[in-house]
Amino acid sequence: MNPRIRNIAALVVFGSFAILPLLAQVLGDSFLIVVATRILAFAIAALALDLILGYGGMVSFGHAAYLGLGAYSVAMLSRAGITDLGLHLLGGIAMATPFALITGAISLRTRGVYFIMITLAFAQMAYFFFVSLSAYGGDDGVTLAARSTLLGQPLLENDTTLFYATLALLIAAYLLALRITGSRFGRVLTGTRENPLRMQAIGFSPFPYQLTAYVISGCIASVAGVMLANQTEFVSPALMNWHRSGELIVMVVLGGIGNLIGAVGGAVIALLLEEWLSRMSEHWPLFFGLFLVIVVLASRDGISGLIRRIGGGK
Amino acid sequence: MTNLFLLQLLNGLQFGVLLFLIAAGLTLVFGIMDFVNLAHGVIYMVGAYLVVTFAAMTGSYGLGLLLTLPATLAVGLVLEFLVFRHLYDRSHLDQVLATFGLVMIISEAVEIIWGAAPLTVPIPQILSGSVPLLGPLRYPVFRLAIIAAGLLTALGLWFVISRTRIGMQLRAGASNRAMLSALGIDVRRLFTMIFAFGAMLAGFAGAMVAPILAVDPGMGESVLILAFVVIVIGGIGSIKGAFAGALIVGIVDTVGRIFGPIALKAVMDPAAAAQAGRVLAPMLVYILMAVILALRPAGLFGQRT
Amino acid sequence: MTRKILTLLAASTILAGPAAAQDDDTLTIGVLLTLSGPAAVLGEMARDGFQLAADEIGEIGGMKTEIIIADDEQKPDIAANKARELVERDGADIVIGPIFSNIAGAIVKPVTDAGAILISPNAGPSNLAGAECNKAFFSVSYQNDQNHEVMGAYAKEQGYDNVFLIAPNYQAGKDSLAGFKHSYDGGVAGEVFTQLGQLDFSAELAQIAAMQPDAVFAFMPGGMGVNLVKQYRQAGLESIPFLSAFTVDESTLPAQQDAAVGFFSGTNWAPDLDTPENTAFVTAFEEKFGKVPASYAAHGYDAARLIDAAVRAAGGIGDKDALIAALEGAQFASVRGDFAFGANHFPVQDFYLAEVVKRDDGQFATSIVKPIFQDYADNYVAECQMN
Incomplete structure (x- = not known):
């Protein structure tokens, strides 16, 4: 995607989110903020996935595991009496890093569909581990007594503050991802996706680059988990179900891979559509499915591609 | 104990054959056409629902099964014409997205047509009951029928692919599509055929398991992942691999969840062993897959690309 | 790209339905059950049972009644959002749900925090019966054990x-x-x-x-x-x-x-349980839906009748404490015959x-x-x- 268009798109998307609470005020519908916070959290996760899927060619079918690790970090630390959001985020990253390092190192021995399936395998192991974890309610999950605190204050109990905190994290994640993909590291990563042999020939071993990207992606996804736990005030293994991993892939591919803002847009569209259709009809999956099929048949690059085509661009 | 172990081995084999029946169509489409078809599970489900309906209409499971085969073949042809045909030259991710959409559409349609409550079809009289095995242990006749159906499917596929002219074209198509088409073979028609045949295999599997499993809107999803595990362990595109993968998964899952805790008790105290066994049992299949892929990144019979 | 923003804005306006204010003249009941996926049959049973009673009663509690049905998709995080939507946007006074215990854990806080009452037609997890029991949570079914x-x-x-x-x-x-x-x-x-x-x-x-x-x-x-x-x-x-x-x-x-x-x-119930109310319920249910009701349907049916009796006894929904007290009294003819709530708002029954x-x-x-x-x-x- 043309960087100028991408910047404009990013500005518009983040800008619309920034004025959303205002819109909610005007419409007198504070619930809009609740929906939007959830969308933002998933957008963070989709962004994380696009970083390795779009740029590194690594299709992870297990990213929901990191959502879960982030969420359980909130549950575990809160129970231990640590309530600070910053520490919860660190906790999530501290759990996601070793998990990503170990599973990534093994998974990267494979490629293509095998990579998809081995990441799924590891996520399923994590899922079943938390299902068996009776101390945290096992499959039933745990209700959080309260949301994370900010500067020792229960600021996030206010939905609007939580919304802006999540938006800030999404923008931070976006800028970080932009920075990474624009750097030499990012170019090597893209190179290994395009042609690993050539990269090796010019002296880059793909493995450390891919693994690093995988770990960073896992950590960003864990941030989404922390925010999601705060938004629902409830944590359960259902968050790590393979369905979720699939939905994340759908969001990224729907939005168009490899341009970061597409993933954010994909999350927005997928969740809004789900929200909207499920209000219209009990049989909403039928229409959602139709939408997905039509998008794929009509466009080669998800919604981004569709927009480019309609707009007459490349 | 030895008797029980042998019986569990048989159970594992039987479960493996059942998995092969489900995975066979998937590996065919995936391996030869390089097409990721997430909708395989829902076609299997449609097969099960159709046999329930046809059996109720005709009053016979056997007739129902016979009607289900052409019906799922037709479903495959329609889906191929409407959707899959346009996705052969697209990336795996686009295929995933579109077939994910199909899964949602078909699952919901099934729920609208047949309702959400689980359905069933009775086992035909001649295949019901059980035969004595060892002492008090018995074995259901219908399970023997499933084993027979799975083995025949495996044999049939092997024969078609390695011994017939069509099989030769299939293998050629898998390795070089453009070349095959240059040789004057209608690749498009070949692919339509494979796809419809794959759908029929899925429908056949669904119809075969309908008498022993719940026919409900979630049944396709629960086997999809397992079927993928099977073909990935075996190596994509290899019928031999899918067969081996299915048997390994079936045996490890069955024998492991029964004898795993017993083995664990030998090395740790009983309470901890029971606990560990409970945590590990559902992970077993995934641990197996991770280990196999870590050692052989393209599965047991796959070729490293 | 502008189109994306347009869709976004359009969608957000669609989503922003009119916010229902908490309104003392209308009784708004949210029904939050698993209505899609493999377990949908359970949610449908409870919904049909509830709807049957609601149709028979007409104006529940003698008030203008609005019933809003939502699907939790058997996913706790979606359920938590839908629950908030029901109580915050739609102004539900009472929420009926859920089927699954892990969903109960996710929705009890959002519903009761917003001042609404949660009545479970099935899930009865031990924490809500014991240490974490809640003034605004009732189970018309049983404790899970x-x-x-x-x-x-x-x-x-x-x-x-x-x-x-x-x-x-x-x-x-x-x-x-x-x-x-x-x-x-x-x-x-x-x-x-x-x-x-x-x-x-x-x-x-x-x-x-x-x-x-x-x-x-x-x-x-x-x-x-x-x-x-x-x-x-x-x-x-x-x-x-x-x-x-x-x-x-x-x-x-x-x-x-x-x-x-x-x-x-x-x-705690079966279709042939011999009470006049039950016979009437099972007959009506089978006639209307063409299938035999399960206990989920009986609980949904009882939930509507419980609410009807309690709102009448409390003289409306203006005074929440009075409404809770009336629910605790549970003066209604249950299909199960004798029915009373224990101190933890779970039934004491046969x-x-x-x-x-x-x-x-x-x-x-x-x-x-x-x-x-x-x-x-x-x-x-x-x-x-x-x-």
């Missing part, structure tokens, strides 16, 4: 001394076996936790065949129960008594059919041994064999400090 305790008591009464226990490996499965053992003190032949969603039970059935226990106790809800029951019968084990809870009921019997006949279940029968009209249903517990309260009520 109780049906298992019924079977434990029956096994003890029969003098069984060698029972094989089987349940899925998740929290409700562990609770179920604990519930069984709470009232059963005989020997245990084996205790097996199977995989969630397991298809094939031949390995476990072989173990049972080898051990020849006095009886089997199973907790296998939904499709797993269908698989287990069919395969149990096919393996020729029907000579071993099959005791169960939530495994053979009217939601799974259409698929189990003859395979389940003669199997036992512990329950429990029965039921058996699967094929009725004269060819339908399969559970049928009461005999009462096991009278006016039975759950084991957690002592831990509940209601405030």
Whole structure:
């Protein structure tokens, strides 16, 4: 995607989110903020996935595991009496890093569909581990007594503050991802996706680059988990179900891979559509499915591609 | 104990054959056409629902099964014409997205047509009951029928692919599509055929398991992942691999969840062993897959690309 | 790209329905159940039961009634959002739901924090019955352990001394076996936790065949129960008594059919429970929906009648404390006959041994064999400090 268009798109998307609470005020519908916070959290996760899927060619079918690790970090630390959001985020990253390092190192021995399936395998192991974890309610999950605190204050109990905190994290994640993909590291990563042999020939071993990207992606996804736990005030293994991993892939591919803002847009569209259709009809999956099929048949690059085509661009 | 172990081995084999029946169509489409078809599970489900309906209409499971085969073949042809045909030259991710959409559409349609409550079809009289095995242990006749159906499917596929002219074209198509088409073979028609045949295999599997499993809107999803595990362990595109993968998964899952805790008790105290066994049992299949892929990144019979 | 923003804006305006203010003239009831996916049949039962009673009553509590039905998709995070939407945007005064205990954990806080009352037509997790009991939470069903305790008591009464226990490996499965053992003190032949969603039970059935226990106790809800029951019968084990809870009921019997006949279940209700209200309910339900109701439907039906009686007694919904007090009083004719709430807002009721029968009209249903517990309260009520 043309960087100028991408910047404009990013500005518009983040800008619309920034004025959303205002819109909610005007419409007198504070619930809009609740929906939007959830969308933002998933957008963070989709962004994380696009970083390795779009740029590194690594299709992870297990990213929901990191959502879960982030969420359980909130549950575990809160129970231990640590309530600070910053520490919860660190906790999530501290759990996601070793998990990503170990599973990534093994998974990267494979490629293509095998990579998809081995990441799924590891996520399923994590899922079943938390299902068996009776101390945290096992499959039933745990209700959080309260949301994370900010500067020792229960600021996030206010939905609007939580919304802006999540938006800030999404923008931070976006800028970080932009920075990474624009750097030499990012170019090597893209190179290994395009042609690993050539990269090796010019002296880059793909493995450390891919693994690093995988770990960073896992950590960003864990941030989404922390925010999601705060938004629902409830944590359960259902968050790590393979369905979720699939939905994340759908969001990224729907939005168009490899341009970061597409993933954010994909999350927005997928969740809004789900929200909207499920209000219209009990049989909403039928229409959602139709939408997905039509998008794929009509466009080669998800919604981004569709927009480019309609707009007459490349 | 030895008797029980042998019986569990048989159970594992039987479960493996059942998995092969489900995975066979998937590996065919995936391996030869390089097409990721997430909708395989829902076609299997449609097969099960159709046999329930046809059996109720005709009053016979056997007739129902016979009607289900052409019906799922037709479903495959329609889906191929409407959707899959346009996705052969697209990336795996686009295929995933579109077939994910199909899964949602078909699952919901099934729920609208047949309702959400689980359905069933009775086992035909001649295949019901059980035969004595060892002492008090018995074995259901219908399970023997499933084993027979799975083995025949495996044999049939092997024969078609390695011994017939069509099989030769299939293998050629898998390795070089453009070349095959240059040789004057209608690749498009070949692919339509494979796809419809794959759908029929899925429908056949669904119809075969309908008498022993719940026919409900979630049944396709629960086997999809397992079927993928099977073909990935075996190596994509290899019928031999899918067969081996299915048997390994079936045996490890069955024998492991029964004898795993017993083995664990030998090395740790009983309470901890029971606990560990409970945590590990559902992970077993995934641990197996991770280990196999870590050692052989393209599965047991796959070729490293 | 501008189009994307347009869709976004359009969608956000669509989403922003008019915010219903909390309004004392209209009784708004949100119904939050699992209505899609493999377990949808349970949610549909509860919804249909509730709707049937609501239609019969007309104006619930003598007030203008608005009913909003939502699907939790059996996903806790979606349920939490839908619950907030019901109470915050739609202004629901009372929410009926959910089916699953893990969903209950996710929605009890959002609903009660917003000042609404949550009434569960099925889920009755132990924490909400005990330490975390809540003034604004009521269960019209049971505490999760109780049906298992019924079977434990029956096994003890029969003098069984060698029972094989089987349940899925998740929290409700562990609770179920604990519930069984709470009232059963005989020997245990084996205790097996199977995989969630397991298809094939031949390995476990072989173990049972080898051990020849006095009886089997199973907790296998939904499709797993269908698989287990069919395969149990096919393996020729029907000579071993099959005791169960939530495994053979009217939601799974259409698929189990003859395979389940003669199997036992512990329950607080069955379609042939002999009360005038129940006969009327079952007849009306079968006529309207063409299927035999399961306990979920009975609970949904009772929930509507409970609300009707309580709102009338409290003289509207303006005074929430009065409404809660009226709910606690529960002066309504339950399909279960005697019905009262304990201190933790869980029912104190009779429990029965039921058996699967094929009725004269060819339908399969559970049928009461005999009462096991009278006016039975759950084991957690002592831990509940209601405030």
